[in-house]
Amino acid sequence: MTTSGIGIVGTGISGLTLALRLQQLGVDVTLYAEKTADEMRSGRLPNTVARMWHTRDRERALGSEHFVSDGSLARRATISIKSEPPLEFEGTLAQPMHAVDFRLLLPALLDDFTARGGRLVVTHPSPGADDVSRWSASQELIVVAAGRRSVAELFPRDGHRSPYDRPQRSLLAGLYTGIRPADFGYNVSPGCGEVFQMPMWTRNGLAAAMLVEAIPGGPMEPVTQMSYEDDPRAFIRTLENVLAEHTPRIAERIDHGSFDLLGPDDLLQGAVTPVVRIPVARLSTGRIALAVGDAWITNDPITGQGANLGSHSAWVAAEAIAAGGPYDEAFALSVAAEMWKVAGPVTDWSNAFLQPPAEHVLRLFMGATTDQSLADLFINLFSDPVTAWSLFSDPAEVDALMASRVKVAS
Helix, strand or coil: CCCCCEEEECCCHHHHHHHHHHHHCCCCEEEEECCCHHHHHCCCCCCCCCECHHHHHHHHHCCCCCCCCHHHEEEEEEEEECCCCCEEEEEEEEEEEECECHHHHHHHHHHHHHHCCCEEEECCCCCCHHHHHHHHCCCCEEEECCCHHHHHHHCCECHHHCCCCCCCCEEEEEEEECECCCCEEEEEECCCEEEEEEEEEECCEEEEEEEEEECCCCCCHHHHHCCCCCCHHHHHHHHHHHHHHHCHHHHCCECCCCCEECCCCCEEEEECCCEEECCEEECCCCCEEEECHHHCEECCHHHCCHHHHHHHHHHHHHHHHHCCCCCCHHHHHHHHHHHHHHHHHHHHHHHHCCCCCCHHHHHHHHHHCCCHHHHHHHHHHHHCHHHHHHHHCCHHHHHHHHHHHHHHHC
16 A cells, blocks of 8 residues: 555544644645534634643634633633732733634634545544554554543653652532633632633623633542533532632632523633643554644643644644655654754653652742732743743843843832
8 A cells, every 4th residue: 555645533623733733834635633623613612721822823824713702801810829919910912812612613723624635534543552453554644642442552751751640639620600800810729629710702792711620639629520511519619618718819800690601611610630642653653643732732621732742742743744754763852852942841841740749849920929020930941941941940030130130129
C-alpha cells in the first residue's frame, strides 16, 4: 500500500488545530474522530476552558475564529485568597481571554476542516493501538492527539516528568445561571482548594462557568462527588454553602432564587492524575506515532493552561511536519523537544501550584495587593507560562522584581 499524508487521531483542540494548520500549509491530512460534529454538539460538558490571546491569534490566523461575543471576553481578572480580611487584587489583561463551550467551538473547527476539503474518518468505539498501527500503513506519520485506549497502549508514563501517581484535586466543572456577571476570578481557600469562575458563551447564550478544585479529604470535596440528577436542590444548596464558606466573592453575586445548572448535561465531575507520557512510539508497521496535547501531557487545570498548551504544541508540530520528513524517530523526538520548551514550564508550574504556595510566591502576591502595576503583571503571567514559571520557580527573581518596584515607587 502506498503512503500519503499525515494521520491525526483525535478532535480536541490539539488535533483540530494541527489538522487545520497542516491543511492551510498544503499538507494532505486524514483526521480520525470518535464523534461527528453533531455528536460533539449534543454531548456532555467536556471542560471549562479559557483561551488566552496566543491561542486566539492562532485561530484567527487559521480563519477559524468563532463565537466571539463581548460578554464572553474577560478583560480583567481578580485573584482572591480567603483570609481575614481577604487578600486580593484585580488586574487588567493586555489582551482579553475568551471562553466558549467546547461543544460549540470544537464542532465549528471540525466543520471548517471538512468544508475546506479535509478528509474525516469517524471511528466507533475509541481506537486502540492496533487501529493506529493499521492506519499508519497508509500514512507517512500518525499524530495521536486524543484517544483513551490508544494513548494508554502506545505512550507509557514518563516517571521522570510525572511526580504524582494519583489525583491531587477532585474536580467539579459546571455552567450556571443566577450569578451576576463578572470577569475572570481565581479564588483560593488555603488547605481546601480553588474555584475558577468566568463568563462563557454556551448553547444557551452567556452563562457562568465554574470549576471547583477540591483537595481530597477536605471540606470542599463532597460537593464534587454529589449527584445533581439524584437531588438537584440538595446539590445546589451544598454548592451555595461551599461558595459562601470558601469563596465569598463568588457567593455575594449569587441570586439564591435562580442559581442552578443550565441543564443536567452541563456538569462534569472527576479527577485528573497529572502525567507526562513518552511522546514517541514505534508502531507494528515500523512507522512512528507522535503524541501531542492531552495524549502527551495531562495537567491538572489549576493554572488554566491545558487548551492553550494543546494549541501551541499543535502549531509547533504542524510547522515541523510541513517542513518535510523523513518522519522517523529522530524527527519525532526533535518535535517533542521543541514542544517541551513551553510544555515543560507549564507542567512544572501546574504541578507546583497543586502544593501550598512557596514563601516567595506569597511575597509576590502580597506585593500585588498594593501595587497595581505588579497586579497587572501577575494577571498577565497566565498568558505567558514560560515567564510565569521562570518567576514563580526562582525566589531570587521575585526578590529582584520586588526590589525594582520599591525603587520605582521611591
